[in-house]
Amino acid sequence: MAGPGVRGAPARWLGIGLWGLFLLRGCLxxxxxxxxxxxxxxxxxxxxxxxxxxxxxxxxxxxxxxxxxxxxxxxxxxxxxxxxxxxxxxxxxxxxxxxxxxxxxxxxxxxxxxxxxxxxxxxxxxxxxxxxxxxxxxxxxxxxxxxxxxxDKLEVVDNTLMRIILAVVGGVIGLLIFVLLLKKLITFILKKTQEKKKECLVSSSGNDNTENGLPGSKAEEKPPTKV
CATH class of the missing domain: 2.60.40.10 (Immunoglobulins)
Structure with a gap:
């Protein structure tokens, strides 16, 4: 008596054959x-x-x-x-x-x-x-x-409206790009200005400490007076 594997073989080969026929059909x-x-x-x-x-x-x-x-x-x-x-x-x-x-x-x-x-x-x-x-x-x-x-004759398509629309859209896009570039430029200038202000404040604070003989200043480097 044939086992289950043998009995299932014809059906499996039939399925493969049908699938191959389907692929061949698509190619044909x-x-x-x-x-x-x-x-x-x-x-x-x-x-x-x-x-x-x-x-x-x-x-x-x-x-x-x-x-x-x-x-x-x-x-x-x-x-x-x-x-x-x-x-x-x-x-x-x-x-x-x-x-x-x-x-x-x-x-x-x-x-x-x-x-x-x-x-x-x-x-x-x-x-x-x-x-x-x-x-x-x-x-x-x-x-x-x-x-x-x-x-009788081919109608010439009037593209005036389309050109106007494209011009307006292009102008709006150009304006947006200009605004973004201007915003970046202003942000860059403000950033540089703030950095310069910080440098000035630090420099000014160092000069005040030196003049008042505070610790860390040049007055601290003088030797003590002998009696």
Whole structure:
């Protein structure tokens, strides 16, 4: 009959295996990013770069990527392509229109699959999602979305109020620093003045004792008069 240690071994190894699978699962996860800005603005008739990068801790092979556009009444695939491996540049298999250009590259481990959208129109306003699927990760899809707003002109942000606030705050901080320095200077001068007064008092007291022939004075050093 098997002992308790033998019976518990399969369960222990199963737990270790599940924990290892969990760690491996976390490592397998792709990360897709379109930058920190969730909304970008562009002027009608110009061009805009829609950024997208990906990363994987185990690498990739025959990775598929595509960009989709979604507005209130439209959904379409803008561009579809693949990346064979880390040493290969992305290749486009499907393009919705000529205004879209893939500007990505995997060189220097950038894993860049950004696109350039030219001759912007107001109808281009909407959500742009970058999708990535890695066969090494059981074909799970990862994505990141950025919102594009096409405008007639970019509004110039008036920073006058902000500059005034910064100037006031800077002035207050400068004044506080000046007050602290002035306080230290006054404290130093008062301290030196008190030390000089003490020295004068000690010196004056010594002179009085000498003149009055008190003990410890020069009068005490005279020899007694002989009769």
């Amino acid at each position: 996860s792709l990360e897709v990013s379109v930058g920190k800005a969730t909304t970008i603005y562009a002027v009608n008739g110009t061009e805009i770069l829609l950024p997208c990068t990906f990363s994987s801790c185990i690498g990739f092979e025959n990775l598929r990527f595509w960009w989709s556009y979604n507005s209130s009444d439209t959904f379409k695939i803008l561009i579809d392509g693949t990346v064979k491996n880390e040493k290969s540049d992305p290749k486009v298999k499907l393009r919705d229109e000529e205004r879209i250009t893939l500007v990505g590259s995997t060189k220097e481990k950038m894993n860049n699959i950004s696109i350039l959208l030219r001759d912007l129109e107001f109808s281009d306003t909407g959500k742009y999602t970058c999708h990535v699927r890695n066969p090494r990760e059981y074909y799970l899809e990862h994505q990141a979305t950025i919102f594009l707003q096409v405008v």
